[in-house]
Amino acid sequence: MKQSIHxxxxxxxxxxxxxxxGWLNACVNDARDMASLCARAGYQARAVFNLDVTRERAxxxxxxxxxxLVAHDTFLLSYSGHGxxxxxxxxxxxxxxxxxxxxxxxxxxxxxxxxxxxPGVRVIVILDSCHSGGMSRTTSLIRAKPAFVKSASPVVxxxxxxxxxxxxxxxxxxxxxxxxxxxxxxxxxxxxxxVNGAFTASMLxxxxxxxxxxxxxxxxxxxxxxxxxxxxxxxxQHPVANRYGAESDWNIEIA
Amino acid sequence: MTPEPxxxxxxxxxxxxxxxxxxxxxxxxxxxxxxxxxxxxxxxxATTNAVRAWATGLVLTFSAxxxxxxLELLSAAGAQTRDGELVFxxxxxxxxxxxxxxxxxxxxxxxxxxxxxx
Numbered sequence: 001m002k003q004s005i006h007x008x009x010x011x012x013x014x015x016x017x018x019x020x021x022g023w024l025n026a027c028v029n030d031a032r033d034m035a036s037l038c039a040r041a042g043y044q045a046r047a048v049f050n051l052d053v054t055r056e057r058a059x060x061x062x063x064x065x066x067x068x069l070v071a072h073d074t075f076l077l078s079y080s081g082h083g084x085x086x087x088x089x090x091x092x093x094x095x096x097x098x099x100x101x102x103x104x105x106x107x108x109x110x111x112x113x114x115x116x117x118x119p120g121v122r123v124i125v126i127l128d129s130c131h132s133g134g135m136s137r138t139t140s141l142i143r144a145k146p147a148f149v150k151s152a153s154p155v156v157x158x159x160x161x162x163x164x165x166x167x168x169x170x171x172x173x174x175x176x177x178x179x180x181x182x183x184x185x186x187x188x189x190x191x192x193x194x195v196n197g198a199f200t201a202s203m204l205x206x207x208x209x210x211x212x213x214x215x216x217x218x219x220x221x222x223x224x225x226x227x228x229x230x231x232x233x234x235x236x237q238h239p240v241a242n243r244y245g246a247e248s249d250w251n252i253e254i255a
Numbered sequence: 256m257t258p259e260p261x262x263x264x265x266x267x268x269x270x271x272x273x274x275x276x277x278x279x280x281x282x283x284x285x286x287x288x289x290x291x292x293x294x295x296x297x298x299x300x301a302t303t304n305a306v307r308a309w310a311t312g313l314v315l316t317f318s319a320x321x322x323x324x325x326l327e328l329l330s331a332a333g334a335q336t337r338d339g340e341l342v343f344x345x346x347x348x349x350x351x352x353x354x355x356x357x358x359x360x361x362x363x364x365x366x367x368x369x370x371x372x373x
Contacts, residue, residue, distance in 0.1 A: 211309045
């Protein structure tokens, strides 16, 4: 069985972010298009948008998937929206977050959710946000506007993800096999766009090419070709693919 | 009446040829039931050297009847109903098709599940 859930936030709740609504342009499109792509690849795909993407909703979606999937099943989560990079107690002094509608979800909290998946399950997490879930996204350069960066630090807006006990706890073991594919490095920002974010647009472009030509299309191929595409068209942004949890061969067909 | 020796030989040769044909075709899979096909070693549940075809269309499955607005968008996108009011099919998905995208987004907002066409 292959399941996927896709979160896209063009806005967040201003009450949770000190009056900031975090407006972005292409995140809902990103989630929609990733859902369509996954459906074509054999997934049962759903999407949640904007203010419906609360921390509790994200937690329940992942818990539900973890409870229903068994060895040899695959789960894919994609997120398109703002990210935060607030100070943290732990080294290197920052933590990355996803800016959900009602507050930030720290990377450690996400890892705890992924730890609920059973051994033998493949989990793919695709994050199109700044700092791999860190700082906010800039407006697209093709609009010829100066980049305007908004920082979603909980120290500024009153969130407390960075102070959660899980930030001080040892890193949890993840029995499943995880491929986490991020739009950029921890120090970089991820570009928004008129239709899709730069990272999502690149992924979709590569997927269109490979499927149209009916060529072998594995996860590793997708990562490699997307990185090459980004290097050519968005050289300031370097996607990162991290593999952790149980060791697994990701050179397998996506569909 | 016993056939002439030459005709007898022809009959025997015919049966031998038929027997050989059955033996040979059985060895290569025809006429012996299902064809077998060796597959590449499975790694993690998927073959590593088979190119799998991606679905060309989308199936949108609702858990409850869609709203009238979503129905309008589905109609504008050319979606066909299947199995009553809860399943719609976009036979040829085109990522650049704005009408399809609007319909897909509306369906997803209402909690529909997307799958690929067979």
